[in-house]
Amino acid sequence: MMLLEIVKSPLPPFNKGGEISPFAKGGLRGIFFLLLFTCPLAAQVRSPSFSDRVFTPGPQIAGSQDTWSLLTNPAGLAFVDGSELVGGYTHHWANPTALHQATASAAFGLYEGLSLGLGINLTLPDHATSTEQGFLNGQFGLAYRFGRAVSLGAWTIKQRRYINDGSDPFLFGLGLQYYPAKWISLGATSKQVYGDFGSPTEFQAGVSIRPMGDEFTIFGETRFWPSADKWSGGYQVDQLAGLRLDLEGYSLLGHVVFQKNPLFMFGIDINLDHIGLGALGGNDYAGGRFKLTSDAGTSIAPPTKQWARVNLNPNATPETETSSWMDPFFKKPVSPLFFLNALDRLAQDPTVDGLLVRLDNLDFGFGRAEELRSSFLALKNKGKQVIVYLNNPNPTDYYIATGATKIYLNPSGELSLDRFRKTLVYLKKGLDELGVEADVISAGAYKSAPRPLIANAPNAQELEVANAILDEQYAHFIEAIAQKSQKSSEQVKAQINLGMLTAPEALASGLVDALSAPDEVPELKNRTANYFGAEKKINTWGDPNQIAIIPISGTIIAGKSTPSFWFPRSQTGADDVIDSLEKASNNPRVKGIVLRIDSPGGDAFGSDQIYRAMLKARAKKPVIASMADVAASGGYYAAAGAHQIWAEPSTLTGSIGVFSLRFSAQKLLTKLGISSFELKRGALPGPTLFRPLSPAERDRGQELINWNYARFKQAVAQGQDLALEDVSRLAEGRVWTGEQAHANKLVQNLGGFPQALAQVKSMAGVAPTEHIQLSLYQASNGYSFGLNPFASLQDLVEHQGRSLALMPYIL
DSSP, rough: OOOEEEEEESOOOOTTTTSSOOTTTTTHHHHHHHHHHHTTTOOOOOOOOGGGTTSSSSOTTTTTTGGGGGOGGGGGGGGGGEEEEEEEEEEEEEETTOEEEEEEEEEEEEEEEEEEEEEEEEEEEEEEEEEOOOOOOOOEEEEEEEETTTTEEEEHHHEEEESOOOOOOEEEEEEEEEETTTTTEEEEEEEOOOOOOOOOEEEEEEEEEEEEBEEEEEEEEEEEESSSSSGHHHHHEEEEEHHHEEOOSSEEEEEEEEEESSSSEEEEEETTTEEEEEEEESEEEEEEEEEEEOOOOSSSOOOOEEEEEEEOOTTOOOOOOOOSSTTTHSSSOOOOHHHHHHHHHHHOOTTTTEEEEEOOOOSSSSSHHHHHHHHHHHHHHHEEEEEEEEEEEEHHHHHHTTSSSEEEEEEOEEEOOOOOOOOOOOOOHHHHHHHHHEEEEESSSTTTTGGGGSSSSHHHHHHHHHHHHHHHHHHHHHHHHHHHHHHHHHHHHHHHHHHHHEHHHHTTSSSEEEEEEEOGGGGGSSSSOOOOOOOOOOOOOOOOOOEEEEEEEEEEEEOOOOOOOSSOOOEEEEEHHHHHHHHHHHHHEEEEEEEEEEOEEEEEHHHHHHHHHHHHTTTTTEEEEEEEEEEEEEHHHTTTSSEEEETTTTTTEOOOOOEEEEEOOOOHHHHOOOOOOOOOOOOOOOOOBBBBOOOHHHHHHHHHHHHHHHHHHHHHHHTOOOOOHHEEEEEEEEEEHHHHHHHHTTTEEEEEEHHHHHHHHHHHTOTTTSSSSEEEEEEEEEOOOOOOOOOHHHHHHHTSSOOEEEOOOOO
């Protein structure tokens, strides 16, 4: 199993992403809510004793993580992420205290580890034999967890006797659970009766141990409570011991309270995914209980077959369905990697027969398209049906859809098979007209990123690379359509030459399998559900081991990212990546690292610093680079520090070269009547906007660019264990596809994020059955998978004068 979680980095010491405790952020917020909700209620019940736990054989002060925690330790409520309802009834037949007891409690996960519990307990005397009076308890609990290792809770209980003698009190309590390892848990509660401020406090403490895995738990607890008010009569000690055995869908549980006459309590629960039913019994009582939960658990019944249903937005992120007006404010943002991870898990899920997915104008390159299509093919190889619905598909939509079992097209839609082109734009003549001159110094015959500013037409190297990339993408597109439609390459080319096909034409040509309105797809009649990789309720204690995912998107800049809310661009600060690499490599829970790159490069110094940090990280644990649409120039520089590099066949990579760019507006300023007079010290003060580079400055600049270029090639040779002469031959600033780079040993493997993830788990020695947490280490300013990863002209202008490892921004 695997859980995807977003972790912001740098972070403030206990943390589910692995670095700093949310005490500084979410932790303080959680404690604030605890105080806000519970303190006003604590004003003035009889504290529930061990012998009152007739409904909860099995749950423990130290190890309970569900709604029954409201009766044992409120800290356990923090592990309820969805919603739960529990209840039960028992009959005590011993004279003279024969009673009927009933309870009902509900718990709700509010936001990222903050949970709320409400409950009511009713005691009625058996009027035939009982001398007891009845009473009613109302309970309120609130809890917050820090990762899955520590949780804090608070509760209040108000007791109301049927015969009100004016002494109905409030009980206020605090609870703690701590999971230092997967096999042990510690817990404690403190309770105080208010109303009579001389009342002493009661303490309970417990330890739970799992000596043979998650299925078998033994526990012991101690209760210290006063013999009289203000502890004047000393204190009494109750002791409890118990066990719990969790089998596939069954739970056997029980405990004994050591008193003068020991009290035995036992039970058995039977679980059916979201429903649990149980029988209870003891020395002098019997009854039953139930549990309803939104989080599916293990079940005795065969898995219920269903279809997964999902709509993808243009960035291939699942569209989340809101269940309340609060969802947009409290639901976590979703990464496209989440969907890829969910598809990989879906392939192994025996409860899922197929996937029904709707694509609408996906907006990214061929690298990510191949990654998603490969995931669909992997589902088919596992015997799953994959149904894709298209409205007005663009070529990216249709290319991905060819990996499906069946393709439906809207009867009013059109199938676009055109747009296989690259437009090379050149600005020199326009800049000349303005009186602006671009000064470029570069290393590498193919380093063409700045050429649009200094030329009016492409050179031979630019045409060679652009045509090679276009030819390869076109060939992959034709091959995918031919495989799906069982047509020859020539027949597919004839269809592509039509450009745009109407829905009837697409059906007649065999490019789609059927036409259907969105709400009339036959597979919708199957049992369908939104599937975001929702996992069964985790039974493992403590924080799980992690695989850290560290993203680089858009232009690499030196220092930290500085987001703009007015003109958002995709940028990654080198310092943010370095901080994440350091935190992940030093976190003992992190077993491996995947550097996810969708970047054309950028600042050469920043890229080099990421590379150095990668070498340090891989000395401690496995590090894999996973390339998306583009990981070239500085993006490839960073990847070169990994143990292995994975790329899709159409990923754009390589571009090993360096350049610098400066602008001179001397001619423009002269036209405007603006003159300047330069005072300088030193032979090479550098150019300004008022003049171009001098010959001496250009020569010195070339030496610096050549030095950076040599460092780049040496880094690739060292990081990827290649001969320097081979790297020099493959460098020269040339852009390669992933397939070409693989043939030239610049990348080790062809495949997407799921394959890279499987590789790093294997290298880390993670067992296939181990619950592993997938943590996205992310810069604190936020990271967008949705913005265009390619550099812009604005990036070039902003970084003029610096050494840049950047691939062509127009290709």
